[in-house]
Amino acid sequence: MSAPVLSLPSIPSVSGPTRLRLPDLLLETDRAAADVLDGRHDHLLPPGGLPADARWFTRLRGDDDLDVWLISWVPGRHTELHDHGGSLGALTVLSGALDEYRWDGDRLRRRRLDAGDQAAFPLGWVHDVVWARSQVPTPTLSVHAYSPPLAAMSYYEVTERATLRRGRVELTEHE
Ligand SMILES: [Fe+2]
Numbered sequence: 001m002s003a004p005v006l007s008l009p010s011i012p013s014v015s016g017p018t019r020l021r022l023p024d025l026l027l028e029t030d031r032a033a034a035d036v037l038d039g040r041h042d043h044l045l046p047p048g049g050l051p052a053d054a055r056w057f058t059r060l061r062g063d064d065d066l067d068v069w070l071i072s073w074v075p076g077r078h079t080e081l082h083d084h085g086g087s088l089g090a091l092t093v094l095s096g097a098l099d100e101y102r103w104d105g106d107r108l109r110r111r112r113l114d115a116g117d118q119a120a121f122p123l124g125w126v127h128d129v130v131w132a133r134s135q136v137p138t139p140t141l142s143v144h145a146y147s148p149p150l151a152a153m154s155y156y157e158v159t160e161r162a163t164l165r166r167g168r169v170e171l172t173e174h175e
Contacts, residue, residue: 017086018147020065022120025090025145029118032060032068032143033092041070050139055079060143067149072139073098078130081108081164085152089121089144096140097132103156103164113142126156126164 035041044058050072061068067087073096081103093113100119101108103126112132113119121127131140150172156164 020147028145029090029092029143033094067146069144073131074139075131081128081156082153083126087146087150089146091144092118094141097134099130099132102127
């Protein structure tokens with residue numbers, strides 16, 4: 001007796017929110033980091049230099065597929081625990097260092113990102129990012145890419161029961 005042949009309905013492939021994948025975003029942040037280091041975005045930097053007491057950011061590129069941001073980080077100014085809405089993300093650290101605290105389902109896990117390091121953020125990634133001490137002076141500089149372009153971010157807190165509680169949602173401003 002032969003086993004019955006199951007005929008499964010074909011499952012339509014699910015299209016993601018973007019045609020780009022995490023390796024594409026990592027490549028984009030690498031390219032943009034090289035452009036920044038080569039001085040090709042110097043005209044976007046604040047005339048008085050990067051602020052020493054606040055996080056600063058500017059958009060290097062924005063189109064339907066992708067947003068690329070240059071961000072500077074100073075001590076004591078973290079991002080709060082957040083996600084990236086429906087966007088994938090990636091970053092490359094240009095100079096200095098960052099600490100990332102990622103929610104792993106049970107607790108926050110820290111990883112240090114030094115100059116040249118990269119990180120990728122799949123959908124659902126919840127983290128906080130903060131300046132970290134290194135041998136170079138502040139601020140830390142990093143390039144971030146999001147696809148589709150970042151539209152909204154949710155902010156979270158960790159409860160006393162070691163769960164995440166979602167708080168406010170903020171829309172990302174685009175000029
Ligand atoms: Fe983030």
